[in-house]
Amino acid sequence: MRFKNKNISAFILIIKFIWLLCFQQATLAAETKNPVSHKAHAIAMHGQPKYPANFTHFDYANPDAPKGGVFKRAIVSSSGFDSLNPFIVKGVPAAGMAYLGGGYIYDTLLVQSYDEAFTKYGVLAESMEWPEDRSWITFNLRKNAKFHDGHPITAEDVVFTFNLLTEKGHPLYKTYYHNVKTVTALNSYSVKFEFDTKTNRELILIVGQFPILPKHYWETHDFTKTTLEFPLGSGPYKVSKVEPGRSIHYERVKDYWGQNIAVNKGHNNFDTLVFDYYREPSVAIEAIKAGKYDLRAENSAKSWATEYNTPAVKEGRLIKASVTDYTPAAMQSFIFNIRRSKFKDPKVREAIGYAYDFEWQNKTIFYDSYTRIDSYFAGSELAATGLPSEAELQLLKPFKSQLPSELFTKPFTLPKTDGSGNVRNNLRQALRLLKQAGWQIKNKQLVNEKGEPFDFEILLTQANFERIVLPFQKNLKRMGIEAAIRKIDTQQYVARRRDFDFDMIISGFPQSNSPGNEQRDYWHSSQAKIKGSRNYIGIENPVVDQLISKVIQAPSRTALITSTQALDRVLLWNHYVIPQYYLNQNRLVYWNKFSMPKQPPKYSVGLNTWWYDPTKAKKLSKQ
Incomplete structure (x- = not known):
């Protein structure tokens, strides 16, 4: 059938109108269903x-903070x-x-x-x-x-x-x-x-x-390879100098597009940022006292107590400052790799924990400066305490058959000593647990029913951790367990940790005041076999998986606290790690040539808001 031109045009207009009407209705329906x-x-x-x-x-942040100066920091890496x-x-x-x-x-x-x-x-x-x-x-x-x-x-x-x-x-x-x-x-x-x-x-x-x-x-570079080519960025700084393995310099971008937006005002005040690398903490400490760099975050209680009794500190030229940390403490701990058959039994992991004498170590090595960490969210309202609350029980009871019975009847506690170094009672308890798990002492050696000895390796990359591990190693020896200490360089350590090629390491799990998706990377079964994930432990626990979902899906702050406490409690009662210690302070040592805002941020040290103070620097140079 042949249409005249005017009829064809009318027909096309009608079709367009119908299509437009349908599109608008579909769009309206979508917006009604899920509107902005x-x-x-x-x-x-x-x-x-x-x-x-x-x-x-x-x-x-101080919006009037002046720009200028150099800020040098140290990185300790082997x-x-x-x-x-x-x-x-x-x-x-x-x-x-x-x-x-x-x-x-x-x-x-x-x-x-x-x-x-x-x-x-x-x-x-x-x-x-x-x-x-x-x-x-x-x-x-x-x-x-x-x-x-x-x-x-x-x-x-x-x-x-x-x-x-x-x-x-x-x-x-x-x-x-x-x-x-x-x-x-x-x-x-x-x-x-x-x-x-x-x-x-x-x-x-x-x-x-x-x-x-x-x-x-x-699009013109290989993203999958390591490189020392200066990358193209967009932020307040760009890489200006690199000495591979020794130092990296960042130069402030003078025409940075975002320097005047509200979130950046008073930030990024130094013209140059420098990170110098040192192989040993002791060398880095001497370097800051000699003025080779500007600021050090001190993580050694011994060094904090003994290494800075210098005229520069007494005269106020070199500042020692403790800044309160309001974020949950990272669970620093001895971490079991439960992919290893000898660590699969929670009783074995619990038993080995009795060999760590925190009280003696804190008194003898740490100058009584630390607190034993007993939560994956220590120092915050997210930490599990006492017995489970009614809200927690609603989450935990469906999994009762899959959880330790003590979780519902006893508060979680860690082994304690009197600090004298006598751990005999703790070792007795450890050996009882090991016997229940099928291990016994023969000829001063802990063996299983096949006569195989209990031995493992503790992998380290920082030399200053040896003084923490040696007393632990000694107590394990008294239990008939041979624990070898192996120190390797940073690159080897990163590679072996990435490949889960270790028995035990010392590390931590940083947390925030609002835990969420990162919990999946730490503990979820899906990450246990993915090399490079932070599920160092190798956890494949369906209860943990379900509780991670509860944390991620929490509809309110109250629900988030409850689900996080429940997750914390389950992780603790499975003895995946041997908790060590924490300090709710950031210990800083820096030369008195900087100024900072009167009101510091609550959840950060705030170094990015400091600025170089020429008056202080001039006075410092004359002293």
Whole structure:
């Protein structure tokens, strides 16, 4: 049938109208089902952000801080660094090259406020839009943001970076962003993240944490290899000098695009940042006393007590300062690799814990400065204490048959001594547990029913940990256990830890006031066999997996506290580690040529808000 031209035109118009009507109805239905309910400059995990949209700077930063000067710090490492690519498993990255967060040279979509538990404010993102159920988020980028070569930062760079990190980067990225379903550039300056869950409240915050990389740069570089080529960034600093394994210098970008936005005001005040590498802590201590660098974070109680009794400290030229740390303490501990058959039985792990005499060590070696750490979230409201609360029991009772019965009837406690060094009673208890697990003493050696001896290796990379391990080794020997101490360089250590090629290591599990997806990387079964994950222990426990989900999906602060306490309790009662100690202070030693804001941040030392003070420096040089 042949139509006249006017009839064809009318027909086409009708079809277009019907299509447009259907599209509008579909769009309206989608928006009605999942409408935008928030558009803001910041996102809080729970409650509302502290700072309004028109805020000019964080309270803990001085917006008038002068720029200038050099800030030198020391890194103690037996083998230095070999890469400026921190985003992959290979290599040892240089200090300041952060793999999560921007470090010094990369910008991120959002940045943390350090006087709130968990609130993020826009850096590259000028504003964000999201629905009530937090099932997606759109970031609207600042149109003046650019990389150091002048190339604009666009939504395409965000999509490219996310795919690159999760497909070719460190396994952490794939785990951390497990629930991200799609990332789409809506236009040049808007990018949308969609999730496969509506119960993970923190996802809209943590998808703003990764550094945004330049697509045009990495398309012509091999992302999977270590490199010492200076990378292209977008942040307040750029790499200016590298002496492989010895030092790295960062130069402040004078025309940094983001220097005047509120989150950056009063930050990044030094013209040059330098990280010098030292092989031994003792050499680094002598170097700061000689003025070779500016600031040292001291982690040795002995050194803090004995190494800084110098005229410079007494005269106030070299400052010793303890800054209170309000974040949960990292669980520093002897970590079992339970992939090893001899460590699979929780009774064996509990028994070995009796050989660690914290009280004697604290009194004899640590100058009574530490507290025994007895929680994976020590020093915070997230830590499990006493018996399980009614709220915790609601989470734990469904798993009662899979948990130690004592978890429900006894508070978790660690073995104690009188500090005299006499651990005979503890060793008796340890041997009872070992006997129950099928081990017994024969000819002063602990053996199993096959006559195989109980021996293992403790892997170290820091020489100052030997004085902690030696008394532990001695007590294990009294139990008939041979524990060899092996010290290796940093590169070997990183490689062996990455490959889970160890029996026992000393390490920690850093925590925040708002735990979430990172718990999956620490403890989830899915990570036990992924090399490079932080499930160093090798945990494959379905109860732990379920409780991690409860933490991630917590709908309120109260629910988050309860689920975290339950997770903490289960981890403790499985004796995956031998807890050591912690200090809720950051111990700093620095030369008195810097100034800092009157109000420090609550959840950070705040070094990024310090500035070089010429008046103090001049006075210091004359003394």
